[in-house]
Amino acid sequence: MLGRLSHAGGIRSSGSPLTAAADATSSSSTRQLPRPRPSLVPAGALQFLTWALIVTGVVGPFLPLLYASVRDRPLYEDGGLFSLRGYREVLGDSAFWHAALNTLQYAVETTALAVVGGAAIAILVARTDMPARRILSRLILLPVLLPALGIVLGWIVVWGPGGYLTLLADQRLHLPTLAINTIPGMSLIESARLLPIAFLTCEAALSRADSSLEDAARSAGAGPLRVLRSVTVPMLRPALLNSGTLIFTLAIASLGIPLLLGSQRGINTISTYLYLNWTNGANPDPPSVSAGAVILLAIATILLIVRNRLLGAEARFVSIGGRAGRKAMLQLRGLRWPCMAAVTLYLVFSTLIPVLGLALMSVVVILTPLIAPWHLLTSDHWHTLAQAEFRQAIEHSVVISLAGAILTTALVALATLVAHRSRFPLRRTLPFLMLYPRATPGLIIGIGFFWAYLLTGAIGDYLRTSIWGIMVAFCVRDLPFAYVVMYPTLTRIGEELDRAGRSVGAGWWLTSRRIVLPLLRPAIFASFILMFVEILNDYDPALFLVKPGTEVIGTIMLSEFIQGTIGPVAALALVQVAATVVVLGVGAALLKIRVTGEHDA
Amino acid sequence: MPEIHVDNLVKIFGNQRALDQVTFAVEEGELFTLLGPSGCGKSTTLLSIAGFQRPEEGRIDVDETTFFDAERRINIAAERRNLGIVFQSYAVWPHMTVFENLAFPLKVRRVAKRDIRSRVADVLELVEMGEYASRYPHQLSGGQQQRVALARALVYSPEVLLLDEPFSNLDAKLRERARAWVKELQRSLGLTTVFVTHDQDEALSMSDRVVVMNRGVVQQIGTPEDVYRRPANRFVAEFVGRVNLVQGVVAAHDGATVVVSVDGSSHRLAVAAPGGVVPVSGPVTLAFRPESVTLLPAESTTNGTNTWEGDVHAVAFLGDHYEYDIHVGSLPLTVQSGQRMAGDRIKVHIPQEALSILADESA
Numbered sequence: 028m029l030g031r032l033s034h035a036g037g038i039r040s041s042g043s044p045l046t047a048a049a050d051a052t053s054s055s056s057t058r059q060l061p062r063p064r065p066s067l068v069p070a071g072a073l074q075f076l077t078w079a080l081i082v083t084g085v086v087g088p089f090l091p092l093l094y095a096s097v098r099d100r101p102l103y104e105d106g107g108l109f110s111l112r113g114y115r116e117v118l119g120d121s122a123f124w125h126a127a128l129n130t131l132q133y134a135v136e137t138t139a140l141a142v143v144g145g146a147a148i149a150i151l152v153a154r155t156d157m158p159a160r161r162i163l164s165r166l167i168l169l170p171v172l173l174p175a176l177g178i179v180l181g182w183i184v185v186w187g188p189g190g191y192l193t194l195l196a197d198q199r200l201h202l203p204t205l206a207i208n209t210i211p212g213m214s215l216i217e218s219a220r221l222l223p224i225a226f227l228t229c230e231a232a233l234s235r236a237d238s239s240l241e242d243a244a245r246s247a248g249a250g251p252l253r254v255l256r257s258v259t260v261p262m263l264r265p266a267l268l269n270s271g272t273l274i275f276t277l278a279i280a281s282l283g284i285p286l287l288l289g290s291q292r293g294i295n296t297i298s299t300y301l302y303l304n305w306t307n308g309a310n311p312d313p314p315s316v317s318a319g320a321v322i323l324l325a326i327a328t329i330l331l332i333v334r335n336r337l338l339g340a341e342a343r344f345v346s347i348g349g350r351a352g353r354k355a356m357l358q359l360r361g362l363r364w365p366c367m368a369a370v371t372l373y374l375v376f377s378t379l380i381p382v383l384g385l386a387l388m389s390v391v392v393i394l395t396p397l398i399a400p401w402h403l404l405t406s407d408h409w410h411t412l413a414q415a416e417f418r419q420a421i422e423h424s425v426v427i428s429l430a431g432a433i434l435t436t437a438l439v440a441l442a443t444l445v446a447h448r449s450r451f452p453l454r455r456t457l458p459f460l461m462l463y464p465r466a467t468p469g470l471i472i473g474i475g476f477f478w479a480y481l482l483t484g485a486i487g488d489y490l491r492t493s494i495w496g497i498m499v500a501f502c503v504r505d506l507p508f509a510y511v512v513m514y515p516t517l518t519r520i521g522e523e524l525d526r527a528g529r530s531v532g533a534g535w536w537l538t539s540r541r542i543v544l545p546l547l548r549p550a551i552f553a554s555f556i557l558m559f560v561e562i563l564n565d566y567d568p569a570l571f572l573v574k575p576g577t578e579v580i581g582t583i584m585l586s587e588f589i590q591g592t593i594g595p596v597a598a599l600a601l602v603q604v605a606a607t608v609v610v611l612g613v614g615a616a617l618l619k620i621r622v623t624g625e626h627d628a
Numbered sequence: 629m630p631e632i633h634v635d636n637l638v639k640i641f642g643n644q645r646a647l648d649q650v651t652f653a654v655e656e657g658e659l660f661t662l663l664g665p666s667g668c669g670k671s672t673t674l675l676s677i678a679g680f681q682r683p684e685e686g687r688i689d690v691d692e693t694t695f696f697d698a699e700r701r702i703n704i705a706a707e708r709r710n711l712g713i714v715f716q717s718y719a720v721w722p723h724m725t726v727f728e729n730l731a732f733p734l735k736v737r738r739v740a741k742r743d744i745r746s747r748v749a750d751v752l753e754l755v756e757m758g759e760y761a762s763r764y765p766h767q768l769s770g771g772q773q774q775r776v777a778l779a780r781a782l783v784y785s786p787e788v789l790l791l792d793e794p795f796s797n798l799d800a801k802l803r804e805r806a807r808a809w810v811k812e813l814q815r816s817l818g819l820t821t822v823f824v825t826h827d828q829d830e831a832l833s834m835s836d837r838v839v840v841m842n843r844g845v846v847q848q849i850g851t852p853e854d855v856y857r858r859p860a861n862r863f864v865a866e867f868v869g870r871v872n873l874v875q876g877v878v879a880a881h882d883g884a885t886v887v888v889s890v891d892g893s894s895h896r897l898a899v900a901a902p903g904g905v906v907p908v909s910g911p912v913t914l915a916f917r918p919e920s921v922t923l924l925p926a927e928s929t930t931n932g933t934n935t936w937e938g939d940v941h942a943v944a945f946l947g948d949h950y951e952y953d954i955h956v957g958s959l960p961l962t963v964q965s966g967q968r969m970a971g972d973r974i975k976v977h978i979p980q981e982a983l984s985i986l987a988d989e990s991a
Binding site for chain 1: 678679680708716719734
């Protein structure tokens with residue numbers, strides 16, 4: 028149109044500078060521009076493919092699981108018939124009901140401890156003058172980020188029956204100790220791991236909420252504690268309910284802690300009950316394990332739906348909350364340092380002691396308070412890591428973490444765009460699908476994929492016998508983290524930016540590729556880092572998929588530990604912890620540089 | 629330059645009709661403004677033309693091309709409509725330089741590299757941003773970003789320019805300059821333009837024609853003068869500028885004037901009705917602008933049609949004029965005048981031509 032544009036200028040040359048400029052354009056090109064060509068990749072097909080991949084990954088494992096639970100014999104045996112025998116077996120087994128009661132006690136105690144602790148720390152960090160609150164609020168995240176299995180092993184080395192501190196306290200100092208291989212003891216460890224979830228939710232709610240609400244109560248004559256009780260805590264109620272439900276769900280699904288501590292003493296939860304039945308070489312009963320898994324899945328799904336309702340309630344609270352302004356500071360006075368000490372103590376117990384225990388264990392022949400550790404030094408455990416078995420597992424883990432993180436990040440980035448920035452008819456199903464695996468027990472994903480691979484012919488066989496099958500299960504299990512990182516960033520990218528892209532002639536895919544995805548880059552990078560760490564540290568779905576030759580760090584740690592090979596496992600756990608810290612640290616540093624770099628560019 | 633025809637658009641959000649049979653035609657080369665309060669459907673209309681909203685019913689044509697037709701299930705994708713649009717937030721892509729922002733639409737059209745450079749340079753010159761080509765958007769002021777957004781919308785020679793409240797993020801001084809500048813650019817390029825605003829000053833000062841909308845319904849289409857001086861209904865009268873409204877009943881009627889007796893008083897108003905369709909009887913609402921009233925001293929001997937005596941309740945000084953709050957009996961009137969009148973009693977004269985009869989909303 029520049030041709031037309033100059034033409035118009037010519038007709039109305041009124042002598043204004045603008046008209047002159049319009050005239051000037053005539054010299055450059057008078058050619059009509061071609062219309063933009065339609066994209067080679069039809070947007071609809073790409074959006075459907077993305078959606079189909081997510082559906083296959085998330086729903087895929089559940090259908091075979093459901094199918095396996097209503098057959099009279101395992102799917103790998105010929106001639107199965109429809110039967111509810113699996114459900115009858117499970118529900119008729121008194122051990123299952125015993126495990127269910129244990130699970131309930133375990134989950135309730137874990138939730139109570141984690142929610143109360145997390146909320147208390149959140150209030151201390153967000154609303155008081157506790158010293159070092161900023162750095163503490165960062166460190167609090169460590170327990171959820173560090174490898175769960177490694178930390179549990181660390182606890183056992185230090186605090187388990189025969190653990191270093193247990194023996195020290197019991198035999199040397201004659202002090203009573205809390206046995207961690209009881210349900211309250213296991214809940215304590217589980218809650219230490221899950222507490223940051225409650226902390227994060229509450230802290231976010233507090234920093235969103237207008238602190239003038241609290242100021243108003245103060246000026247109305249309420250003392251600090253009264254304000255806390257009457258204003259702050261009620262304000263946190265949605266966050267408490269929301270994080271409490273999530274923690275409860277995760278505690279029900281927890282496998283590592285009950286397996287390593289409880290089942291040794293015959294205390295089973297539903298998870299360990301199912302796992303032990305599954306791996307019971309003498310008398311395996313896949314249909315009834317599948318039936319039990321379906322029951323567990325139903326419970327987790329109900330809890331997720333409840334949580335979604337609560338999230339809706341929370342959103343209503345948020346919308347009335349003002350913007351984050353000046354924070355009301357509750358003066359702790361004499362309690363400043365004791366409060367800080369309490370929070371530090373939590374960090375010491377949840378993170379430092381297990382990690383130190385692992386470090387010590389990895390360099391001594393035997394860890395005992397009876398002989399000073401420096402008399403027992405050895406580097407054998409570390410040498411063991413170089414042996415084929417361990418080395419292969421480490422290599423596998425690194426490969427699937429890298430590949431899995433790349434694949435999942437790419438897929439979730441696309442799926443997030445389809446969900447929130449497209450007109451794809453089924454887009455509204457995607458957010459739920461992408462959050463669903465978060466509440467799904469790892470063992471269900473493991474069993475589900477086991478059946479799924481079994482039923483899908485050559486592709487399934489290939490996945491079943493290689494590390495890629497484990498990778499797919501880990502990716503599905505951990506993809507909610509990628510979505511949770513990307514979605515908030517996407518909402519901050521104004522929709523007019525992609526509309527502008529469409530209006531100048533770029534189709535959905537070109538707009539996504541050239542405009543939205545580049546703007547999403549920091550979140551894509553963050554999600555890659557997080558996915559890498561999560562996949563590296565994940566283990567429970569793999570317990571049902573692993574075969575000789577496809578071990579990953581988590582599975583080999585668990586199996587070797589149960590066989591009593593403690594030293595090398597401690598060294599391996601330490602490697603995992605170190606890798607996690609380094610990757611997260613480097614990632615955070617790079618992210619900071621990239622974000623600020625983009626600002627200064 | 630093309631014409632735009634919008635026909636019977638209906639858009640439903642939930643159980644609310646965001647657009648209710650919106651119909652208008654934009655003539656070639658004119659600046660056509662959609663004016664109304666927020667939620668009146670003006671942006672929905674614009675986004676429907678752009679292809680970002682899909683109405684339930686109706687039809688949109690630009691020249692011979694049908695962009696949208698609910699009946700024939702035609703809905704050309706936004707990216708295939710070849711329109712230029714400037715968004716309220718400007719939507720200048722923050723990760724691209726000014727040059728890259730302008731080059732993107734040309735790359736999409738596979739224009740040769742050399743041509744891209746010369747075209748971008750020309751258009752940046754046109755919006756007086758030539759020296760900022762290598763800057764990033766965050767290094768530009770709001771006004772400069774707006775020029776970049778406009779340049780980006782012009783660089784690929786679109787058929788039609790759409791402006792979605794482009795001035796609302798500028799401060800008052802800058803806004804006035806930007807209005808004049810955009811208007812001049814639009815006129816010199818002769819570009820058919822649809823402009824959305826909730827600001828009546830903006831609409832009146834820039835537009836060739838205005839459509840006033842409310843609750844998804846077109847209230848009036850006309851030149852700025854038409855809309856201001858001869859508002860079609862009460863909503864238009866109140867939304868565009870300030871207005872005095874008087875309820876009454878038609879008392880007498882001949883070819884050229886209608887005499888209305890004002891409710892609750894013995895006053896009468898004669899209204900010029902040049903050939904217009906006016907109610908011959910029954911209740912009517914009359915409207916007149918505060919500045920159209922002439923003020924006279926109370927002792928003035930003028931005593932003709934449409935001259936009333938009233939009490940001055942309050943006077944406010946607003947710089948270039950005074951604003952009077954006058955009560956004629958129980959009827960409150962707002963009057964603007966350059967003069968400061970002394971005394972509490974005053975005479976007001978409402979010229980016949982200044983009065984308009986508003987359509988009865990209940991009808």
